[in-house]
Amino acid sequence: QDRSVTGKVTAEDGSILPGVNITVKGTTRGTTTNVQGEYTVMASQGSALIFSFIGFESKEVKIGSESVLNVSLKSDVSQLQEVVVTALGQEKKRNELVYAAQQVTAEQMTQARGGNVMNALSGKVAGLDIKASNTMGGSTSTIIRGYKSITGNNQALYVIDGVPISNANNNTSDQQRGRAGTDYGNAASDINPDNIASVNVLKGAAATALYGSRAANGVIMITTKQGRKNSFDVTVNTGVTWGTINKNTFVKYQDQYGAGYDGAITSTGAAQPKAFYTGDLGSGTGDIALFDADASFGAKFDPSRMVYQWDAIDPFSPNFGKMTPWTAAQNGPDKFYETGVNSNQSVTITGGAENSTFKLGYTRNDEKGVLPNSKLGKNLLSFSASYDLTKKLKVSANVNYSQITGLGRYGTGYQGKNPNQQFRQWFQTNVDILEQKEAYFRNEQNVTWNWASPTDAFADNGPIYSENPYYSRYKNYSNDSRDNVFGYTQLNYKLASWVDFTGRFAYNGTNDMQEERIAANSADPSEYSRYNRSFNETNLDLYLNFHKSFASNFNLSGLLGTNMRRSKEVSIRASTNGGLVVPNLFSLSNSASPVEPPTEFYKRIAVDGIYGQASLGYKGLANVEFTARQDKSTTLPTSSNTYFYPSIGGNFVFSELAQLRNNWLTLGKFSINYAEVGNDAPWGSVYDVYDKPTAIGSIPYFSLPNTKNNSNLKSERTKNLEFSLETAFLEDRLGLNFTYYKSRTLDQILPVSVSTATGYGFKYVNSGEVENKGIEIAAYVTPIKTEDFSWTMNVNFSRNRNKVISLYGEGENRVKNVVIASLQASVSLNAAEGEPFGVLKGTNFVYHEGTGEKIVKSNGIYQASASANEIIGNPNPDWIGGISNNLKYKNLALSFLIDIRQGGDLFSLDQWYGEGTGLYPETAGLNELGNDKRSLVADGGGVLWPGVQADGTPNTVRAENYDGNTHSAFGYSSGAPRALYVYDGSYVKLRELALTYALPQAVVNKLQAFKSIDVSLIGRNLFIFHKNMKYSDPEDGLGSGLSNGAGGYQSGAYPAVRSYGFNVKFRF
C-alpha cells in the first residue's frame, strides 16, 4: 500500500539541500527536493528510499510507519565521490570522468599568499609548467603538457565559473621576444585569490573539447566561492609580506680591476697608456677614470692611487674636483634592490536565505617592489547572487571588477630601463651604488658614472650609455592601469525532472593604459609614449543539460548547446618624436617633431559554435562519453571557416567490481580517451594590407608589410590520446594517479620566418606537426594519521617529450627549420624538424674526433663551429615536479612545497656580455698557476680552458686575458662559441612555506564574535637548494611572450625575490 512520505533533507551542518535525488529502491519512481529541501514521495512501508546528491554520500533509509522522514546527508570527501567541475561548469563525480584532471583547493592556492593566482599553481599540478618572472606584477607563463603551437599562443585558457576570460599579454612584441620593453604582466594575475573555491586543471583535449578552439592548450578552471542557502559567513584576511632579493641569484663582481676596456698592460707587458685619461678636474693634473668605458677591464685597483672618479664632475658632490682612491666599490648593485612590501587585506561575505544566496568580496593589495619607485595597487571586487524564482526557475548573476594601477613597472630585456643591463653586462666595479644613490638624491640630476666626456663640465656632460640607475627609476618611470570587468547573468530552468535549460550571457571587458617616459638628460632623447587598449568579449551560451537513469543500472547524461562569442579589441599606441620641447612635460603635444601616426588596431572576432556531449554510465562501474563541437570562425577564409571536432572516452572503475571490493583498494579506475580540437587563425592573417610609414613631408608612401598573409588558410587541429590510471588505497591514505598522453598538432597556422629574399620576413602557412607525449604522476600518502598528528605528502611529476615532426613545404621545397625568435649574439630559438620545440642555435664547440674533448684554438680560446646554426641547447625541461608536505599537530599546521625543474637550457646574454666586460669573479683573480689571470701569458698569466689542442693533446695554451677587446678569455670579446654561455636551467626551490596556528576553539568562543582565527607565518621562494646558473635565477626568462615563454634566454635577468610575512584569517 503506497502512502505519501514527506520530509526535509539537510546537510550535516543543518543547511537545506535542494535538488537531492530520491528514488524508491527497486523502482523507477522518484523525486527531488525542492528549494526548501523538502520532498514528497509515494512509497510503501518496508520499502527503502535512496537519497543521493552530488558531493554527499548516498543514504538508504527504510520506511517504517512514520509519514515524515527527515534525512541528514554526510558530505562525501572520498576521492571516488569527489565532485569535479568540468567544462561549462558541469559538476561530475570523479568516477565519471573519462580523462585526467587535477584539482587544487582554495587552501592550497592561498596558503603562501603570493598575490598572483598563476604563480600559486606552480609545483602543484602534474603536467603544468608555470614560469614566473621576477618582475613586480610581471607576466607568468602557464603551459600544460608542453608547447603545441610553433609560433602561436601556447598559454592555457583561464575559465572562471564556466566562462573564459582574457589572459592577454599586452606587452610590446619586443618585450615578448626578450628585447627591450616593460613587463606589465598578463590579465589572469588580476584574479582574486581569496575569491577562489577551487581550481581544476583540465589537461587533455578530451577534457577541454567543449570550450572549443581556445582550449587546445588546456584549461585552468576556476570555481569561485558561492554563498550557501541559510547561512552567513564572513572571512577577513589581513597579511603583510616582505621581499628581498636572493643574492645567490645576482651578480658577484671581481674586486681587483676597474673601469676600462684596454686593460692595464699592453701586449709587451708595459703599462697601458689608456688605462686612465689624464687631465685636471680641479686638484691638478692627474688620472681620470675612463668614465665612458662601460667595462671593468681597466687599471688594477690600488688604494694609494688617487684618481678623479665620476663624482669629481658633480659640483654638488663632496668629491667635486677631487681625486679619490682607486678601489673596488664598497657597495655593489645588490644594494640597489630594496625591501619589497606586500600588504593584502580582504573580506569575503557569503550567505543565503531560504531561496537565495549571495557573496560579496573585496580585496585590497598594495605591493611595493624591490626596485626603487615601484608599486602596484589592486582593488578587487566581486559580487554574486542567485535567486530561485520558482521551483523550476533560478536566476543568478556574478560580477567581478578589478582595478590595477602600476607605477614604475620593471623594464626588461636589453635596455637602459632595465638596471640589470648595466649591473649584469656593462658596468664598472669601482662604482659604489650607494654613492650613486646619494648623488641622485642630492638634487635629482642624472649624475651618472658613465659620463660621455672626461672633461666636460657637469652642465654640458651627460651619460653616454648608462644612466644613474636611480635617475632612471625615478625619472624614466612608467605607469599603467588596467580595469577589468567580468561577469555573467544566468538563468536555469528545469524543463523536466531530467532536463534543464541554461542560458548565460557573459561579458569580459578590459581597459588598459600604459605610459612610458624618458626624461631630459637621459642617454636617449626624451620621449613620452602611451598605449590605450580596450577589449571586450561576450559569450552567449544556451544549453540543455540532461541526466536520466534507466533500466536501474544505466545513467545517461549530457548536454546540447550553442555558443556565440564576439570579441573586439581597439588599441592605439603613440609616442612623441625627436624629443620633447618643454623638458619633462610628458604629453604627445609636447613632441619636438611631428608625432608619427599612431599604431592603431581594430580587431573583431566572431565564433559560433554548437556542441553536444553524451555520457552513459553503468552502475558506477563504467562510463563512456562522446563530445562533438563545430565552430565557425571569422578569422578563417569564408570558404573554409567551419571545423568540426569530436572526442570519445571511456573508463572502467574496477574497484567497484564485486570481487575487488575489499579493505585495501579504495579506488581503482582506468580511463582512455581520444579527442581532437580544431583551432582558427589569428585575426588578420588572411587578407593582405599595406604598411604606411610616416610621410616624408607631404609625400605619403606605402610599403608591403613584413608578413605575407594567406587567403587559403584552413583550421588547425590537435589530436590527443590519453590513458590514465587512478588508484587509492587503504581508505585513501595512499593514492597514485598515472597518465600517459600523446598529442599531435597538425596544420598549424604559423607566420613562419622565411628568407627575406622572398620579399617578406614571414608568411602565414598551414604547416607543421608537433608531437608532445609524456607521463604524469600524482601521488599522495598520509603516513601518519592520529587524533593529534597527521602528515600528508603530495608528489607531482611530469615529463613531456616534445618533437617537431615536420614544418611545411614538400619535396625539394621542404622547410626544415623555422626561427621562432632571433636573439642578440646571433643566437636563435627554432622549430627544427626532428628536434624538440624551441632548440637554441648558435656557434657550438668543436669536438676532437679522437678524444671527444672540446678543441681549443692556438690562442687558447675554444674553437667555434664554422656554422652559426648548430644546436646548442634545448630549453624544454627533462621533467618538472613538486613535493608538498602538510603536517598537522593539534592546532598547528605546517606546509611546505618544493618545486623542481630538471633540465631546460638557457643562453645567458648577461654572462656573454658581462664576462666579456670583465665584471664577474671568473674574469680576474688567480689562474691555475697561482698567477694573476690578467697578467700576460708570457708572464704566467692568462686563463687555461680545459680541452684539447687540434691534435688531441691536452690543452696547455692559456688564453690572454688582459683587455676587454681582443685579449679576453671570456664572453663576447673572446669570440668563444655561444655554447659556452648556455646553462642548464635546473632548480630545486623551496617555493612555499606556511606555519598556521588555529586559535583553540575555547579561546575563540570567548572572543564571541569569531568562529575561528588562524594565524600564519608564510614564505615564498625562501630558498634555492640547487641550481646550475651561478649568478641568476634560471626561472627568470621571457615571461608569457610571443616566444611562448619557451625560455631559453636571459637578458638583464632579475634576481629572485624571497618573501616572508604573516597572515591572519578571521571567520565571523
Place this chain on the structure above:
Amino acid sequence: CVDSLDDYNIDEKKASSVPAVTLFSSAQKEFTDAIVTPNVNENNFRLYMQQWTTTTYLDEPRYNMTARLIPLNLWSSIYKDVLSDLNEAKKIISEDAILTPAVKTNQLAQVEIMEVMAWSVLVNTFGNVPYSEALDADNSLPKYDDAKTIYDDLLTRLSGALSNIDASAGGFGDGDLFYSGNVAQWKKLGNSLMLKLALVIADSDEAKAKSLVAAAAPNVFTSNADNAAFPYISSPPNYNPVSANLNSLFTSRQDFIPTSVLIDYMNELSDPRRAEFFTTVNGEYKGGEYGFTNTYSAFSHISDKIIDPTLEGIVMDYAEVEFMLAEAVERGFITGDAAMHYEKGVTASITYWGGSAEDASAYLAQPGVAYETAGANYKEKIGMQIWLAYFNRGWDSWLTWRRLDYPQIKAPVVTGLDLKLPVRLIYPHNEPNLNGDNYAVAAQAMGGDLATNKLWWDKF
C-alpha cells in the same frame, strides 16, 4: 551569424590597395637609407674603407660580421624593403588600365632603373644571390643564381629601360623623391648607373664593358644639379640616418670618428673639404687609429654638416661620374681627356661640399693632386681622389676600391688576430637555417662563404 560577418577579418586601419607611386617613393627612401646609414648593425663600409673608425667597440672595424646581424640587415633592406615594393609597384602599374601608355612606360622604366640599382648592390656585396626565384612569397626556398648571370641580365634590363624612357612624357610626379617627376633626369641617372655598372666588369669582360660605357657616356650627369639624392627632412623617421647615429639630438653615443689614415692624407694635401667633413681639435684635424680604441674627445669628429638630419642622401653624384669617365678614357673605352674629367670630378666634389671653384683649382695645382703627378697610374690617381669624394658614401667607396685597389689600406695588425680586408659580405647568418640547401650550393660555388673570397669581376 559568422557568415554575415565577412568584414570582421578585414584590417580596417590599413590600406588594402595603394597607388603604385607610393611604393616607388618607399623604395627610394629605403634604398637610400640602406646605402647611407652608418649604423653598425647594417652598414659598416665607411669603416671597411678606413674613412671612419670607432671609439670603443672594435668588432666592426675588425671585420666581425657575426657579432651583429650586419649581412642580414643589408640583405633584408634591399630585398624586403626595396625590391619587394618595386616589384609590387610594377604589378600595379602594369595592371592599371587607365594610365597613359607613355607614362606607364616611363614609370615601368624608372622602376626598372631602381631595381637594377638595388640588385647591383646585392650582387656586388654578396656575389651569388637569389634572383630568378626571388620575391615570390610562394617559394620559401629560392635558389641562388650565379652572380655573373644576374649581372648580365641587369645590364640588359638597364639598356632596355633606357631605350624605353621618353623624356617628353610624365613619370611619377612628386612621388619621385629623387627628381620630383623629371623624367629626363632619370635618363641621365640610368646612363650614369650604366657607366658605373659597366666599369665594374671592365677587368672581367672588357669588350662588353667598353660598348656599354661608350653608349652611356654621352648621356650621363653633367653637374651636381643632376645628383640623385633623397631629400631627408628634419624629423624622425625621415631624417638622414647619419644624424640618427651621430647627432646628439638623437643619440648620446659617441661611436665614430674619422681615421688618421684619411685625415693624415687630407692634411698632407691641405684638402679644403676637411672643414666640411670634420671638426677640429685644438685647431687641428686629427684622426683616430683605425681598429683600436680611441678617446672621443681627443680627435676630430664628423662635421655638423654631415650629421645634420636634413643632409640629403646621395645615391649617385656628378663627381663620381666624372672620375669614372676619366677611368673610361684611361681604359680606352671612350675618347677624351682623362685629366679634364678627373679635374671636373675633384671640382664637383669640392663645390658640392661648399668649397669654391678657386679652392678646387688651388687644390688641383698641388703636385699631390694634379693628375699628371698624383700617382703612379690612373688607378692610384683616380682611386685616391674618389675615396675622398666618397667620404660619406661607404658602400660606393668599397665597390670602387675593390675595382681600383686604391687606396692601399691595410687591415689593422692585432696580436692574436689575423685580420683581412673584406672583399664581400658573408651571407646572412640565418640563410643556412631558412634556405639551407640553396645556401650550401651557393657557398660552394663561391669557394666558400667567406668575406675574403673575391667576387667574379674582382680580378686584381
